[in-house]
Amino acid sequence: MYKYEIIANEIRNKIKANEFKINEKLPDEKTLSNMFKCSRMTMKQAMDMLVSEGYIIKSRGIGTFVRPQYGPDNKNKRYSNHPNTFGFSSNFEGYDKKTEVKEFKVIEANEEIVDKLQLKRGEFVYSIKRVRFLNKKPIILEQIYMPIDKIVGLNKEVVENSLYDYIENSIKIKIYNADKIIRAKSANNDDINYLKIEEGDPIIEMEHVVYSQNNSPIEYAIIHYRGDSYELHFVTKKE
Template sequence: MLKYEEIALDIQHKINSGEYLPNDQLPLEKEMCVQYGVSRITIKKAMDKLVMSGSVVKRRGSGTFVKDVDYNEVSDVSASSQFTGFSGNFKNKEIVSKIIEFQVINPTEEIANKLKMETDEFVYYICRVRYADNDPYVIEYTYMPIDIIPGLKKDVLRNSIYKYIEETLKLKIKSAHRTVRALLPNELEQENLEIAENFPILEVEQIAFLDNGQPYEYSKSHHRSDRFEFKSISVR
């Protein structure tokens, strides 16, 4: 990771954690040069990255300010696929995960390509339904390389996989590429999501990466459309 990207990530973390609040002015460029031990060009590139992400805004003659956005309310593309996980997005609800299938398999060529591995290597295949206060929200179909995410067991799957990755394995989750599309449910989804065959669902297809660029997850999450929200920030 380049230095300006590290600085942008650190400032974004401070915004997300509430150290910098909406409408707060960030330190001046010369102050951040001293704080991070870098040149003004590096700080400017970090600020430009944050501006492009929609996190901050530059005001001519005044400085750089945190945008007035409630970052706790702006989910990413999928509530179940954010890096806080499904559990983190429903902290005030009782979360239950029902494991439908859990096995070690060889990936298909398509999945192997997504995960940058060979078809003779092994992945976990996980199919589970996520409930909040006894209401089914999403059924997830997940593939993870066992050499990247070792030691997965059913007790982990019943809770938060992301928490296990970061707190137990000490790996750093970095980014994800996601695609959202509308579908009709299959029989398994009709039964487990408690919906009719003509009830629309929303699929979130995801490839997720660690901070070293290694893909560690390929998944498709099928959401009940009445319990799914898409929120985003667009910046020109």
């Protein structure tokens, strides 16, 4: 984990613990960098991360403030995450989490996967199907493809835990960004089977390609979220 991520986690936890209160003005970045013994650039990265997650808001010429939180605690048994963050584990800290791997194999990439991951015909990828549980309820169905020549050493034990933690900390590939498309759909047979819902129930589908720091695609995934108990939390800002 990078220094700015550690600092962002500490500030996020202070907000959750109400040590930094809603609408409270935070110290400036120079003061915070002294508090956390880091460079101004590292502190800026940490604050930008918290802005993107919706925990704080920067107002030019006025300062940085803690935003009112509209997370899952206020949503009556609904779960929420912010699509600008990476990973199930980081999005749902504090929940009872579980992952069931339904498929883990190596396949030859089809035309769509070749296009999304910028591969050559005949190259192979990991094909991973996982169900993610929150508080013993199946919430997310993931179909993931990763190039075997980039994500080396992957095994089922890794897949049962955090793929992104493995990518960044074990094989030292820095995740940079992702292109995401979000759409509404009706449940298909896999959704009915794995998410325990009914035919025609609503699904939130997210299709994404994740890129490393050198702009190389390292993951193509189609992710289905239960529409009856899940929401995505966006924060928009007018420049």
